[in-house]
Amino acid sequence: MLNPLRSEQEAFRFLLYVFVVAAVVVGIVLAVRALT
Amino acid sequence: MEAASHAEHHHGPPLANVSSRVEAQFLGMLLFIISEVMLFGAFFTAYFFIRVVADSGWFPVNDVDLPRAIAGVNTAILISSSFTMHWALEGARNENRNALRVGLLTTALLGLTFLTIQINEYVHLGFAPHDHAQGTIFYGLTGLHGAHVFVGLTLLTFATVRAFRGHFTAKEHRGVEVPGIYWHFVDVMWIVVYSTVYIL
Numbered sequence: 001m002l003n004p005l006r007s008e009q010e011a012f013r014f015l016l017y018v019f020v021v022a023a024v025v026v027g028i029v030l031a032v033r034a035l036t
Numbered sequence: 037m038e039a040a041s042h043a044e045h046h047h048g049p050p051l052a053n054v055s056s057r058v059e060a061q062f063l064g065m066l067l068f069i070i071s072e073v074m075l076f077g078a079f080f081t082a083y084f085f086i087r088v089v090a091d092s093g094w095f096p097v098n099d100v101d102l103p104r105a106i107a108g109v110n111t112a113i114l115i116s117s118s119f120t121m122h123w124a125l126e127g128a129r130n131e132n133r134n135a136l137r138v139g140l141l142t143t144a145l146l147g148l149t150f151l152t153i154q155i156n157e158y159v160h161l162g163f164a165p166h167d168h169a170q171g172t173i174f175y176g177l178t179g180l181h182g183a184h185v186f187v188g189l190t191l192l193t194f195a196t197v198r199a200f201r202g203h204f205t206a207k208e209h210r211g212v213e214v215p216g217i218y219w220h221f222v223d224v225m226w227i228v229v230y231s232t233v234y235i236l
Binding site (some may be wrong): 005 | 062065067069115118121122125212213216217220221224226227231234235236
């Protein structure tokens with residue numbers, strides 16, 4: 001399991017995951033706002 | 037038998053008992069980051085209270101909007117600094133001293149650029165923390181994060197100076213790894229802050 005506090009490598013990977021998830025969530029919210 | 041051997045070779049007070057399987061430096065950073073998440077959580081609670089529960093609205097307030105594009109460039113700068121941090125640590129792992137030094141120095145300079153742009157943003161925003169609730173939580177959240185960038189920069193400065201003095205090897209590089217974990221945490225928090233405060 002990914003533990004961002006165990007090593008820098010895992011923390012870096014966690015950062016990339018957060019970036020992707022944030023981009024997807026923001027994209028969905030903006031798309032929903034534009035359509036409604 | 038073991039105790040007798042220990043007494044024979046060790047002088048001074050007995051060694052401290054280490055009960056955790058996690059190294060002390062990592063355990064310290066783990067507990068610190070958990071407390072940090074709770075601190076940011078308190079500020080986000082205030083943010084969502086103003087925006088959702090109280091339904092006070094968000095920017096633009098009094099025709100003053102947030103500089104989303106500039107903050108977006110700043111976000112790119114901070115995320116880039118995580119890549120250079122990762123590069124520096126890979127340098128330490130592979131005994132590549134140039135990558136370690138240049139990586140750490142670049143990370144610190146990118147962090148400093150982020151902080152400088154944020155301070156410049158504050159100067160030109162056009163509202164103060166006491167003007168309205170939105171302004172209070174804006175400065176509160178971004179200022180809290182800025183303070184963390186400053187702490188991260190302090191840690192990075194120590195690591196950079198040590199790297200240029202020849203410290204850190206492929207086996208012993210905790211002095212880079214622990215600040216690296218903290219730096220990535222600061223970046224993760226900024227992604228959340230930027231997404232919620234500036235974009236949504």
